[in-house]
Amino acid sequence: xxxxxxxxxxxxxxxxxxxxxxxxxxxxxxxxxxxxxxxxxxxxxxxxxxxxxxxxxxxxxxxxxxxxxxxxxxxxxxxxxxxxxxxxxxxxxxxxxxxxxxxxxxxxxxxxxxxxxxxxxxxxxxxxxxxxxxxxxxxxxxxxxxxxxxxxxxxxxxxxxxxxxxxxxxxxxxxxxxxxxxxxxxxxxxxxxxxxxxxxxxxxxxxxxxxxxxxxxxxxxxxxxxxxxxxxxxxxxxxxxxxxxxxxxxxxxxxxxxxxxxxxxxxxxxxxxxxxxxxxxxxxxxxxxxxxxxxxxxxxxxxxxxxxxxx
Numbered sequence: 001x002x003x004x005x006x007x008x009x010x011x012x013x014x015x016x017x018x019x020x021x022x023x024x025x026x027x028x029x030x031x032x033x034x035x036x037x038x039x040x041x042x043x044x045x046x047x048x049x050x051x052x053x054x055x056x057x058x059x060x061x062x063x064x065x066x067x068x069x070x071x072x073x074x075x076x077x078x079x080x081x082x083x084x085x086x087x088x089x090x091x092x093x094x095x096x097x098x099x100x101x102x103x104x105x106x107x108x109x110x111x112x113x114x115x116x117x118x119x120x121x122x123x124x125x126x127x128x129x130x131x132x133x134x135x136x137x138x139x140x141x142x143x144x145x146x147x148x149x150x151x152x153x154x155x156x157x158x159x160x161x162x163x164x165x166x167x168x169x170x171x172x173x174x175x176x177x178x179x180x181x182x183x184x185x186x187x188x189x190x191x192x193x194x195x196x197x198x199x200x201x202x203x204x205x206x207x208x209x210x211x212x213x214x215x216x217x218x219x220x221x222x223x224x225x226x227x228x229x230x231x232x233x234x235x236x237x238x239x240x241x242x243x244x245x246x247x248x249x250x251x252x253x254x255x256x257x258x259x260x261x262x263x264x265x266x267x268x269x270x271x272x273x274x275x276x277x278x279x280x281x282x283x284x285x286x287x288x289x290x291x292x293x294x295x296x297x298x299x300x301x302x303x304x305x306x307x308x309x310x311x
Contacts, residue, residue, distance in 0.1 A: 004030050004209065004217070006225050008037035009139075012146055023143075024150030027230055030217075031245030032209050034225040035143065035198075040135045042224065045201055048128040052171035053262060055122050056095065063095070066117050072305050074168075075100055076117040080175070099129050099169040101137075109272050112298055113166055133169040136198045136226075136266035140167075143196060143228055144268075151241055152281045158270075162195065166269040166301065174206075174249065174261040189248040192231035193304045194267040199227040206261060210246040219247075232304070233270060233297055239278035239290055272298035 005026050011019035026033040055063070066077040073096075080095045103113055118126045144158040189210070199207070207227070208216040219227055235244035249263070270276075274297045283289045295303075 002029075002211065002217070004032045004034060004219055004227075006034035006036050006222065009035050009142060009146075010037040012142065016149075020146050020149045023146050027147065027150075027242050030209060030211070031243040032219065032227060032229040032247075034219070034221050035139070035228050036223060036225040038139050038142075038224070038226060040132075040139065040200070040224070040226070044128065044131055044135060045224075047124070048132040048171075048264065049201065049262060051122050051125045051128045052097070052173075052264065055097065055119050055125060055171075056173040056260075056262075058119075058121055062121060066097075066119055068114075068117070071114070073098055075114050094172050094174045096170050096172040099133050099171075101133075101165065101167055102130065103164065107164070109164060109166070112272050129169065129171070132200070132264070133167075133266065136169065136200065137167060137268065139226070140196055140198055140228075140266065140268040143198075147196075147234075147242065151238055151279070153279065158195070161270050161274045162268065164271045165195075166272050166298070167194070168267045168269070170265050170267065172263045172265070174263070176258045176260050189246050191235075191244040191246055192229065192267065193233065193301060194231040194269045195234040195237075196268050197227075197229050197231055198266040198268065199229075200264050200266070201226075206249045208248055208250055216248075216250075231267070233276055233300060236276045236291060236300075237279060237282075239282040239287055241282045241287065269301070270297045272296065272301075276300055 005022070007019065007023055007026065023033060060079075063077050064079065067079060068074070068076050075098050078096050078098070080093070099116055100113055102116065103109060105115070107113070116130075141159065141162065144162065145155050148157040149155055205218065205220060207219045209219055211217050221227060229247070230242045230244050232244045234242055249261075275294050276297055277294055278289050278291055
């Protein structure tokens with residue numbers, strides 16, 4: 001059975017051509033790859049998981065103080081059964097928090113990137129939450145360099161398009177499933193909206209990716225590996241050379257269903273004004289241009305948030 005490969009990103013500096021070729025092949029095939037050797041410390045990851053779990057353990061009334069009504073979940077807390085996968089009848093079995101980029105309040109993008117909220121009940125939340133945000137943002141930049149080279153773009157092609165990106169760190173809590181025959185799954189089959197998603201550590205199995213053959217392939221990581229997948233915005237920009245692959249989080253078929261599951265994806269977004277037109281390098285006679293109507297990343301995001309019932 002095929003597996004999503006794990007590649008050591010340190011090879012980008014020591015064995016660049018081979019690493020870029022292997023990484024590009026993994027993304028063309030699966031839209032997913034596991035990245036090891038990234039240098040993000042276990043202490044930072046464990047510290048972040050600890051503060052997130054402490055927040056989710058707070059009483060519901062306390063957590064709801066940080067729910068911004070009408071904010072589309074952009075910052076702060078979103079309670080259970082709000083987000084719904086596109087075309088799904090059932091909402092997802094999860095609650096989550098959003099941390100965004102800290103930008104000057106006189107920035108051009110201040111109107112679409114609100115300030116962060118920080119829960120007073122968990123004093124270290126900001127230190128670990130934003131520390132992990134920055135670490136994953138930097139790792140995402142490194143992955144995008146390799147992805148750029150693989151499709152004959154300049155190595156730094158993405159950097160001025162993402163340094164003010166509307167990226168989100170999303171700590172998620174999937175509660176224990178205590179009823180039999182629940183129709184909802186923890187996260188319904190979906191594709192991500194953004195450029196790339198970096199998923200650091202999942203405390204239980206459940207993540208599955210849909211292969212080209214139409215089979216669900218479980219993804220489990222070893223050691224410190226981080227799962228990195230392509231989102232719809234990058235699929236569009238690369239004219240589907242890099243596919244945004246359908247994935248889901250299923251309810252475990254064993255006693256782990258009765259345990260909570262925690263997961264922390266980082267959704268790396270472009271700057272809000274980036275136009276998502278396919279790049280010429282990805283348009284060929286075999287892969288003609290698939291999109292004719294220009295759309296900015298912010299317009300695209302709003303369209304998609306409406307589809308998943310967040311706005």
